[in-house]
Structures are given as structure tokens and as C-alpha cells.
Amino acid sequence: MTEMSVLENLKQKALGELETIESAEALEAWRVTYLGKKSELVAVLRSLGSLPVEERKDVGGQANAVREELEAALEAREESMAEKFTGDPLGIDITLPGRPWLAGRLHPVTRIINEITDIFSSLGFSTVEGPEIELDRYNFDALNIPKEHPARDTMQTFWMDDVDEKGERHKLLRTHTSPMQVRFMEKYKEPPFRIIVPGRVYRYEATDASHLPMFHQVEGLLVDKDVTFADLKGTLYEFARRFFGPTRKVRFRCDFFPFVEPGVEMAIECGSCSGAGCRVCGDTGWLEILGAGMVHPNVLKGVGIDPEIYTGFAFGIGVERLPMLRYGVDDIRLFYSNDLRFLRQF
Numbered sequence: 001m002t003e004m005s006v007l008e009n010l011k012q013k014a015l016g017e018l019e020t021i022e023s024a025e026a027l028e029a030w031r032v033t034y035l036g037k038k039s040e041l042v043a044v045l046r047s048l049g050s051l052p053v054e055e056r057k058d059v060g061g062q063a064n065a066v067r068e069e070l071e072a073a074l075e076a077r078e079e080s081m082a083e084k085f086t087g088d089p090l091g092i093d094i095t096l097p098g099r100p101w102l103a104g105r106l107h108p109v110t111r112i113i114n115e116i117t118d119i120f121s122s123l124g125f126s127t128v129e130g131p132e133i134e135l136d137r138y139n140f141d142a143l144n145i146p147k148e149h150p151a152r153d154t155m156q157t158f159w160m161d162d163v164d165e166k167g168e169r170h171k172l173l174r175t176h177t178s179p180m181q182v183r184f185m186e187k188y189k190e191p192p193f194r195i196i197v198p199g200r201v202y203r204y205e206a207t208d209a210s211h212l213p214m215f216h217q218v219e220g221l222l223v224d225k226d227v228t229f230a231d232l233k234g235t236l237y238e239f240a241r242r243f244f245g246p247t248r249k250v251r252f253r254c255d256f257f258p259f260v261e262p263g264v265e266m267a268i269e270c271g272s273c274s275g276a277g278c279r280v281c282g283d284t285g286w287l288e289i290l291g292a293g294m295v296h297p298n299v300l301k302g303v304g305i306d307p308e309i310y311t312g313f314a315f316g317i318g319v320e321r322l323p324m325l326r327y328g329v330d331d332i333r334l335f336y337s338n339d340l341r342f343l344r345q346f
């Protein structure tokens, strides 16, 4: 038999078999038999060198044509099989369930901060931000907390390594957002001021269910002529009413912060027990959410504002407490462990 008729027989046999194939495995076996390295076709191609020159060209051309035809037939068969199984010429099985979309979303803490800034912006407050690496002058001194003041100890501070010529350290990670009160007044000089300052703060503290070395605060500052404690109460009541709803009780009690006088803490009625006392509120029925007070005359004087003409109030909200209270989250660490099972719920 000539090489030519070998090739022709081979082609007929292969195409005939291909017609009957119904499974992916059989299709692969067919490919190996007729187009694989050990196939007759490849054997013919390899033997071309031993043929007389005149035959070589014809046989080679024919062999390649057969190979192309078989490859095309294989592809067509694959497609028609896929179509048969799925009814779709692209071989997509439309009966399979879809892949769920992973939609991104805002972090619960970001959402709460946005909510707080929205409320205050509707009350006329602008939002500003400040540096997280602060100078002790802004974080402490200008807030009426001089060097030996015991209030410095209550703010466990992360100090930066940099020292001045006397070997003293001044740079720190801000322990609260209050330094922005001073930076803002120093820069804009002339009241009225009405700002809120959301941001990260840092304390050198052991981590537990209610403490982290990094958390968020939203600072507020309002300075103008004739600002009284009633303005402070009215503003913060309104905030609590909008954030927690109109029926939630609010309480003010005296507290001390060096940069305000008088100073207060504001608490809301515990949502878990409606004020009866439970584990969440430590049996008190109340939950503290912020510190506040009338801006201390020393703070105003320090930035060149006359406290006889201007008065003001300030407040500092602990942000993480709010989503914890609202959603019943009992461990602050959950917010920052990046567990999507937790974060997706918000």
C-alpha cells in the first residue's frame, strides 16, 4: 500500500470513529490514538526523511492536510458535545447556580463616623482632620495639661523616638482628638468656630474586649459669643436623639477634664436592660458615650482668644462604643480582626 492510501484509510477510519464518540474520555482516547505522539499519522510524518525526494513533498503535504482535518473534526465534535449537554453553543451550563458577587462595603466604624458627621453637619459643624503624630504641646500643654499634671499619666502615651537638643521627646501618637481644638483655633484665630474632628487615637494599653491600642474619637468644638452650658446640653441631646432615637434617656454628670470647666460625661440609658441594670452596663443602667464641657479659659487664652468675650463648649465621643451598643457587639477586637464573616453583617 502506498503512503497515500495509508493516510486516506487512516482518515476515513478516524472520522468514522469520531462520529460515534459520546464521552469526554472516549474523545481524549481518540485524540491520543489518531493525533498523539505514537499515532500512525505522526509515524508517517517522521518517516518522511526516508522517502525518495519526489514522494516526500506529496506525502508530507497529504499528511499535514489529514492532521489539520482531524484536528478540526475533533474540535467540532467537542463543541457539539458541549452543546448537547448544556444546550448552549459556548458550553456554559446555565443550570449551575450563579457565583455570588462579593460586593465591598464600608467598615462599620466608618459608617458610624459618617453618621455622626452627618448629624453634626446638619447642625452647622464642619468636619476637619488632624495629624495622628502630634506634638506634646498640642496633645497636652495647650490643653491645660502641663508636664507634671497627673492627667498625663491617665493617657498612656506612645512616644516617638525623636529627641530635641536637650534629649527630650516631644512627638507622640495623639492620645485623643482634642489637640485639633488648639490647632484649629490657632490657625483661624477669629471665632465663631463650629467643627468636628473624627480620627484615630492611640493609647499604650493592654488589649481586651473593651480596649485596643488604637481606636477612634470624634471631637467637637464650638466657640462664639454668649455660648452657655445650655447650648452644650441642647446640642448633645439633639445628637443623642438623632443617633439613638427620641425615647432613649440621656444623663449628664460632673466629670473632670483639664481643658474644660465645668466638665461632664454624658451617658445614655442602657439599651440591653432599659435602665434596670445588666452585664452590658455593669448594673448601672447607664452607658457613657462622651466627655464634654465648657472650653477652659486657659485653652482660649493660649490661642489668643479673649475668654471674657468668647466662650465655647467641646466634646469627645468614643466612636467604637456606639456600634457596640447599637449592634450588641461585645468585643471591640472584632472590628479590627478583618474577619469577613463579622464585617459582612454591617
Ligand code: DAH
Pocket (backbone or CB within 6 Å): 175, 176, 177, 178, 219, 220, 257, 259, 260, 263, 290, 291, 292, 293, 294, 314, 315, 316, 317
Ligand atoms: N479628650 C478626652 C479623652 O480622650 C475626651 C473629651 C472630654 C473631649 C471632654 C472633650 C471634652 O472635648 O470636652 O478622654
